[in-house]
Amino acid sequence: MVAFEVLRAVRVADAYTNLVLPALLRKHQLSGRDAGFATELAAGTLRRRATYDAVLAACIDRPLRKVEVKVLDALRLGTHQLLAMRVPQHAALSTTVDLVRSEVGPGAAGFANAVLRKVSRQDLDAWLAEIAPDRDTDPLAHDALVHSHPVWVVEALGEALDAVGAADEVGALLTADNVAPSVTLVARPGRSSRDDLPGEPTPFSPYGVVLASGDPGQVRAVADGVAGVQDEGSQLVAVALAEAALEGRDEEWLDLCAGPGGKSALLAGLAAGRGAGLLAVEKAPHRSALVARALAGADGVRGVVTADGTRPPLVAGTFDRVLVDAPCTGLGALRRRPESRWRRSPQDLEVLVDLQQRLLASALDLVRPGGVVLYATCSPVLAETRDVVAQALATRGDVELLDLAPQHAQVPDCAGPLPGTVQLWPHRHGTDAMFLALLRRTGEPDRD
Template sequence: MSTTDPHSSSGPRRATRDGHRDNRPARRSDHEAARRGDAPGRGEGSRPGRAAARAGDAVQPARRVAFDVLTAVRHDDAYANLLLPTAIRRAGLNTADAGLATELCYGSLRMRGYYDRVIELASGRPVGEIDEAILDVLRLGVHQLLATRVASHAAVNESVSLAREVGSRSATGFVNGVLRGITRTEPEVWREKVAAAASGEDDRLSALYSHPTWIVRALRQALRAEGRVEELEELLAADNIAPAVTYIALPGQAERPAEGEPTAYSPLGFHLGGGDPEAVIRAARGLIRVQDEGSQLAALALSRARAVTPGESWQDLCAGPGGKAVLLGAEALASGATLVANEVVPARAELVRKALAVLPEPIEVREGDARIWGELYPHSADRILVDAPCTGLGALRRRPEARWRKTAKDLADLGVIQADLFQSALGALRPGGILAYVTCSPHIAETRGVVSEGLRRHPEIELLDTVGILESLTDSPLDLGEGLRHGSGSTVQLWPHRHGTDAMFIALLHRPA
């Protein structure tokens, strides 16, 4: 959620001479425009009227949509995957233009770090000195020049037109000069230039694969713990590839379409050849949904860890936005169990209610702090899911802006929350019950670190053989590294480069009866 003060000086900046950043506070109208998704900087200092008056200067709609989404991501902490589909619909883009807008938006966000290195080399100017709106224009332009089949002259001309709308005349010339300079060097040569300018191996990987250095180091550490550190570059590359759309047919409520291609691991997942996912979801009244295979497996590991006794009580303590909750709800209805979903953020709780509303029987949704759940409802559940808040490093393919929002400093605060949730969930777990601790992150501090500390503090708790349980759900063997082991128990770490899923961590724990 955005914490931006609309009257602060942290919003859009006006372009000044040659695209330099103007550190004066943006006008209130600029902030309001950014919240609406309009272009920032429409006023004195920008010339939309003159641009519109010139024949051929109108910005192509797909590029305008991509730019507006980048603005909202940068200024309002918006999520591209939530905002972009709405922006495309409102603009009335056809299929081809919608595809272009999607490619430009996600491509620019994923490769922002690399493109910034190219822009600095081409302009001779640190990106921190370039007006933010003009920098977004340049990133869009560089993505078209270095990573798409868009003709160079079209990429440059459209970028110049966009700069004319959101910046000054000198900023427009700056964009033209930088992009034309980039066209004079082949993409592979730019990679060589960026690599040569790096200050070391971590910086080289950070630059070429567009990941902050702290994430590069964290992923290396996680792979090293599995004995497979040589896979680091393959993992970084996988984070920059758009994931295939994966669907799930809710068990007991819908069937996989005949044309659906089953996924490798989840017994409920499938892929379709193409088409609009929203149309598929609407046609199935929400009983077929889009859900990453790793998320499917995280929920199914809990619901299918053992046979269900009718009357069991299940709890999802961090249920927002509801993807795993609706799968657990369907599984509960099919097996005679009951589910309570909890979410601390009211807006996310509403998303959970909306997700669960597709089921034929109501599921209770509560709003509360799950860190005190064990005190409020001691020994109340037979199965509990803790899908803990985390850095989200496992979902960088689908949420590319996340890599630029989190920092290593965030880990300390998240670690306290994760440990508190783990402790609270154990307090709510009945004797004989099962806890699934899940994060969409491979970071050791958020995964095996939390589980190891929890087991140390609670020697009576057992780690189940999560590997064996997941392998029992699928016909495909899981290619896993050396996961955390405790007694006969084990944890599972999924990976985008190895499994084609988000990097989901799953640990199943048991309180003996």
């Protein structure tokens, strides 16, 4: 029922799995192994939706669009249990059929039983051999069905890999997108240390640990707000800005797109350790409130401003370090946001790229000459990474691109699509596919 309600919330209310699931687990009082099962059932079903729909289409004598949506959601849940989880066939069938009976009716339950019995006649590999397009003839369609990504996403990720000389790693990346990520915690400097947290130290960030199991909310440091849940790639973004070489003073830091506050909290601790302060800006009021909550009790916080980062009420040329963690397609975080791949479209890129260009331009105006801007996206798509940075470099005579490689010597195979940039990958580094570019303001802009 929890997994079914997650799918319904995603479908009806455009909910995010990672936000709606905890509330449903509490509502149904699930914890431990039951919570883990419900999480995998919901997230795994959403990740593999395209694959399962192709299997179901082969088992149903009508187009899927003519199947009642509640029944289709249940069939997807049953298919995930049958083809990707260690659930006995009889249990997967009976629980799914019972769910359909209670939510829709006996006639729909009989239909679900018949369909799932057809699904259960062979394993996933056999189904893929039967229904997947030939890879030699149509590699995009093949990879899209086998790895359950939209065709345009497969193409965009392939182009991003090709730009760093790794075109042959498309399958590995798509496979990694379908593996549930481990929970990674971050210590917030000045308030906690990595030694205070359970789990194995992260290989690249000096502030993180990978939690072996359990609810991160039950970790005392997380519950107290002195540590948080944060992907290692996001930690490296904050660290990259903090460790960048700077000319002159180092007192005023700015997070221009701060919501929901994880990077701000790490930056605030790093800033306070040097006697600097962090100002956070976030446009959406509800996300601004999340930033304020993440920063509550932290030293080195100048405040949280609810404002549009493209035209914030701030004085130009006053900040020493600026982070632009720009809104993006999120195609680098498909492991943890399984529904994102089905929500985004190529048309979204035009709007997002325009916003990213304006945010980066705003950041470059706000930083002082000699100061640095770290531009980051949770997407490897070239339009959002290479092209945005290249546009700023081409249109401004007061900006130079700095080399991030020396700061990331401990991270193998992370060269980005522009010299000096960094691109992290789920299949190589076990992180979200974060892109990082460091720019220095060299002087006053040419307004001609």
